[in-house]
Amino acid sequence: MDRHTAEPTAEGLPGPNAAAWINFHSEHAAPSEYSHEFVWDVTAEADGPFVTDVDGNVLLDFTCHIGAAPLGYNNEKVIGKLREFDLVDPMKIAGQDMYFGAGGDPESTEFPGSSHLMKKLCEVSSQYGMDTVFLSNSGAEAVENAMKISYDHNPEAKYGYAFEGSFHGRTFGTLSVTWSNEVYTRRYPELSGMRTVPFCGDRHHTAETCDCGFFTGDGSQLRRSLSPEGGHINPDEIAFLVMEPIQGVGGYRFPSDDFMREVQDVTDEYDIPLVVDEIQSGVGRTGEMWASDHYPIEPDVIASAKGLRVGATISRKDIFPEEKNRLGSTFGGGDILSSMQGVFTLEAIEEHDLLDNATARGRQAKELLRDGAPDHVVDVRGKGLMLAVEFDTADRRNTVVRESLKRGLLTLGCGKKTIRLLPPLDSTEREIELGIAIFAEAIEAAH
Numbered sequence: 001m002d003r004h005t006a007e008p009t010a011e012g013l014p015g016p017n018a019a020a021w022i023n024f025h026s027e028h029a030a031p032s033e034y035s036h037e038f039v040w041d042v043t044a045e046a047d048g049p050f051v052t053d054v055d056g057n058v059l060l061d062f063t064c065h066i067g068a069a070p071l072g073y074n075n076e077k078v079i080g081k082l083r084e085f086d087l088v089d090p091m092k093i094a095g096q097d098m099y100f101g102a103g104g105d106p107e108s109t110e111f112p113g114s115s116h117l118m119k120k121l122c123e124v125s126s127q128y129g130m131d132t133v134f135l136s137n138s139g140a141e142a143v144e145n146a147m148k149i150s151y152d153h154n155p156e157a158k159y160g161y162a163f164e165g166s167f168h169g170r171t172f173g174t175l176s177v178t179w180s181n182e183v184y185t186r187r188y189p190e191l192s193g194m195r196t197v198p199f200c201g202d203r204h205h206t207a208e209t210c211d212c213g214f215f216t217g218d219g220s221q222l223r224r225s226l227s228p229e230g231g232h233i234n235p236d237e238i239a240f241l242v243m244e245p246i247q248g249v250g251g252y253r254f255p256s257d258d259f260m261r262e263v264q265d266v267t268d269e270y271d272i273p274l275v276v277d278e279i280q281s282g283v284g285r286t287g288e289m290w291a292s293d294h295y296p297i298e299p300d301v302i303a304s305a306k307g308l309r310v311g312a313t314i315s316r317k318d319i320f321p322e323e324k325n326r327l328g329s330t331f332g333g334g335d336i337l338s339s340m341q342g343v344f345t346l347e348a349i350e351e352h353d354l355l356d357n358a359t360a361r362g363r364q365a366k367e368l369l370r371d372g373a374p375d376h377v378v379d380v381r382g383k384g385l386m387l388a389v390e391f392d393t394a395d396r397r398n399t400v401v402r403e404s405l406k407r408g409l410l411t412l413g414c415g416k417k418t419i420r421l422l423p424p425l426d427s428t429e430r431e432i433e434l435g436i437a438i439f440a441e442a443i444e445a446a447h
Contacts, residue, residue, distance in 0.1 A: 001045035001046065001047045001050060001052070001058075002047070003047040003048040003049070003050055003428075003431070004428075004430070006047065006050040006058060007058070007434070008050075008057075008058055008059055008060045008407065008408025008409065008434075008438065009057060009058045009408060010057045010058075010059060010405070010406065010407060010408035011055075011057060013037065013038065013053075013055075013057060013405055013406065014037035014038070014039070014055075015053070015054070015055030015056075015057065016055065017039070017053075017054040017055045018037060018038070018039040018053060018054050018055055019037075021039045021054055022037060022039065035063075035412055035413075036405055036410060038053055038059065038405070038410060039053055039054045040052075040053060040054075041053055041054045044056075046072075046073035046074050047072075047073060047074055047075070048071070048072040048073065048074075048075055048424050048426065048427070048431070049061050049062065049064075049072045049073075049423055049424050049427060049431055049435070050072075050073070051072075051073050057408065058408065059405075059408045059409070059410055060408055060409050060410065060431070060434065060435050060438065061073070061410045062409060062410060062411055062421045062422060062423050062435050062439075063410050063411065063412045063420075063422055064307075064422040064423070064424055066280070066306070066412065066422070067280045067285060067306045067307055067386075067422050068305075068306040068307065068309075069307075069424075070283055070284065070285065070306075070307035070345060070424065070425050071345065071348060071424050071425060071426055072424035072426075075348075075424070075426070077344075077348040077351075077352060077426065078341060078344045078345060078348060081344045081347075082340070082341070082344065084110065085110075085111060085340075087336075087337065088336070090336075091335050091336045091337045092330075092335040092336070093333060093335065093336065098333075099115075100113055100114070100336065101113065101115070111340070112339070112340055112343040112344075113336060113339050113340065113343075114135055114310075114333055114334045114336075114339040116339075116343050117133075117135065117310070117312075117334065117339045117342045117343050117346075118133035118135065118312075120342075120343055120346050120347075121133050121304070121308075121312055121314050121346075122314070124289045124290075124346065125289075125290070125302060125314050127293070128292075128298060128299055128300075128302070129316055130302065130314050130315055130316055131316055131317055132314070132315055132316060132317045132319075132320050133312055133313065133314050134149075134312070134313045134320070134327050134332065135310050135311065135312055135332060135333050135334035135339070136310070136311035136312070136313070136331055136332050136333075136334065137310065137311050137331050137334070137335075138169075138305055138311045139168075139169060139277075139279035139303065139304075139305030139306060139311055140168070140169025140170055140171045140174045140311075141169075141171070141305075141311045141331060141332075142279065142303035142304060142305050142311035142312055142313050143168045143169050143173075143174045143177075143242070143275075143277055143279075143303045143313075144169070144171055144173045144174060145303075145311075145313040145327060146240070146242070146275045146301045146303045146313050146315075147160065147173055147174075147177075147239070147240060147242070147275070148326075148327065149301065149313065149315065149319055149320050149321060149327070150239045150240035150273045150275060150301065150319070151239045151240075152321045152326060153239075153273065153318075153319050153321075154236075154237075154238075154239050154273075156236060156237055157237050157238060157239035157240075158192070158193045158237050158239075159193040159194075159195060159233055159237055159238045159239065160176075160177060160191070160193060160194050160195070160238070160239050160240050160241075160242065161194075161195050161196070161197065161222070161238060161240070161241040161242070161272075162177035162178075162179060162194060162195075162196050162241075162242050162243070163179070163196060163197060163198070163199035163243050163244075163247075164179050164196050164197070164198050164199050165179060165180050165199050165201065165247050165250035165251065165253060165415075166178055166179050166180060166196075166199065166242075166243065166244060166247065166250060166277075167180045167181075167184075167244070167247070167248060167249035167250055168242060168244075168277050168303075170184065172188065172189070172190075172191075173191060175188055175190060176190035176191040176194050177194060177242050179196055180247075180249045180250040181249070195225065195233065197214060197220075197221045197222045197225070198212050198213040198214040198221060199212070199214070199243075199247060199250070199253060199255065199259075200212045200214045200215070200255050200256055200258075200259035201247060201250075201251070201253030201254065201255060202256060203254040203255065203256050203381065204256065205256045205258070205259075206256065206258045207258045207262070210256070210258070210259070214259060214262075215258075215259075215262070219262075220262050220266070222241075222262070222263065222266050223262070223266050226266075226270060228270075235270035235271075235272060236270075238270070238272045239273070240272065240273045240274075240275045240301070241263070241266075241267055241272050241273070241274055241275065242275040242276075242277060243263065243274070243275070243276060243277065244276070244277045244278075244280070244281065245260075245276055245277075245278065245281055245290070245291040245292045245294070245295060245297070246280075246281045246286070246291050246383065246386060248279075248280035248281065248414065248420075249280075249414055249415075250414070250415055251388070251390075251414050251415020251416065251418045252381065252382070252386070252387075252388030252414055252415065252418055252420050253415070254381055254382075254383065255295070257295065257296055260295040260296055260297050261296045261297075263297060264296055264297045264298060267300075268298075273300040273301060273319065274297065274298070274299050274300050274301070275299070275300065275301040275302075275303065276290070276291075276292050276297070276299040276301070276302055276303070277303050278290050278291060278292065278302050278303060278304050279303060279304060279305045279306050280306060280386075281386060282302070282304045282306075282307065282308070283304065283306070283307035283308050283345065283346070283349070284307070284349045284354055284355050284358055284384070284425050285307065285358070285384055285385060285386045285422070285425070286358070286383035286384035286385075286386045287355055287356075287358045287359035287362060287383060287384030287385075288355060288383075288384070289349075289355065290302060291383065291386070294383060300315060300316070300319060301313065301314065301315040301319065302314040302315070307345065308342045308345065308346075309338045309339075309341040309342040309345060310334035310335070310338045310339060310342050311334070312334075348426075349425065352426060354425040354426055355384075357425065357426060357427070358384035358385045358425050359384055361385060361423065361427045361428075361429070361432050362382055362383065362384045362385045362386075362387060364429065364432050364433075365382070365385070365387055365421065365423070365432050365435075365436055366380055366381075366382055366387065368432070368433065368436040368437075368440075369387075369389060369436060369439070369440075373443075374443065374444075374447055375392075376391055376392040376393075376396055376443075376446075376447060377389060377390070377391060377392075377443065378390040378391060378392055378417075382421075385421075385422060385423050385424075385425060385427065386420075386422065387420065387421040387422070387423075388414070388418050388419065388420050388421070389418065389419045389421070389439075390415075390417060390418045390419075391417045391418070391419070392417070393417055394416055394417045396417070396446055397413055397417045397418065397419055398413065399445075399446040400419060400439075400442050400443055400446045401413055401419060403441075403442035403443075403445040403446055404438060404439055404442040406442075407438045407441060407442060408438065409435055409438040409439060409442070411439070421435075421439075423435060
């Protein structure tokens with residue numbers, strides 16, 4: 001497949017082979033969230049945003065596996081480097097309990113591993129003074145460990161703060177700070193002491209014009225909840241405030257600078273660790289390495305995963321526990337292949353100027369989406385290639401997702417009536433034009 005000339009060709013999705021695979025999978029798989037009846041054929045041709053399904057249909061994937069494949073499928077920028085190595089077994093080692101290397105010298109080895117990935121992550125987070133990393137398998141584990149090190153950092157703490165509309169994972173701990181859909185949390189117990197405040201998701205609002213409920217006449221709900229400001233929570237007993245710089249599952253909500261400045265001011269003033277969940281928004285997705293880089297905040301802990309290929313909790317030595325075995329287990333450490341892919345992904349972003357490309361292609365996409373958008377498109381927003389189109393109703397949104405798929409374009413819903421678009425970070429001008437043209441046809445069909 002040549003991505004420079006590839007075109008979507010979709011007929012009757014799901015086809016008979018896809019239906020057979022879906023039925024076979026469903027016999028033993030626990031019910032879960034499958035966004036489309038699309039079955040990727042891992043043995044067939046795929047390149048960048050183009051992928052072949054088990055019926056031979058070629059689709060244009062503007063989901064990047066919900067951001068977990070930041071360069072799309074079989075991208076030579078990563079695959080080309082992986083081909084140089086004879087991969088070994090076991091690829092999954094015993095976490096933080098064992099070291100691994102390749103040859104005698106970590107500086108000259110051609111086989112990058114978890115040590116190199118952690119070094120690279122500290123380099124791209126040095127603007128926040130971060131110098132220490134704990135690797136794990138997933139984003140939920142990255143957030144769990146961010147919460148753990150925050151509690152360890154403040155043994156007197158008994159509270160944690162999160163924001164309405166947030167999504168931080170599906171484990172028991174992360175569900176306690178997830179507030180985007182009741183199906184995720186219904187009847188599950190939660191950690192005690194969790195508090196929530198509104199998330200100001202209107203990027204145009206100021207403290208004076210905001211009507212989200214976060215700002216008050218004399219500050220903010222966050223500030224007023226604290227005992228020195230008239231509330232009942234002692235700030236010395238708050239372990240962390242966790243937030244997505246841009247809310248993902250909650251609807252691709254982009255906050256205002258005034259909101260972010262108030263969060264920073266409160267956490268600074270009362271020495272509350274600010275944990276940012278960059279699992280969907282990080283690793284170049286917004287045109288900066290971290291979405292936090294766009295805003296007037298200084299995170300104390302970054303939780304990353306998805307595009308990084310592993311889970312990572314990134315912070316400073318003074319926040320991480322000094323005591324051995326406070327963190328660790330087989331889930332930790334990152335497996336060998338994923339660590340290598342993480343290094344190669346970060347190298348590709350740097351070597352191919354993909355932050356600049358994400359910014360330029362995101363600007364192009366927003367211009368095309370806004371050009372002649374019908375009235376039932378409420379908003380087009382985004383940073384870099386983290387894009388969202390909001391519709392007037394959830395039914396309309398759902399119809400556009402279906403109509404896009406009929407035409408060979410994979411998209412994803414989020415929030416109540418929003419579609420998110422996540423093209424690969426190295427998308428070309430042609431690929432953006434092609435994808436947005438198909439999307440515009442789907443919008444027209446939905447109308």
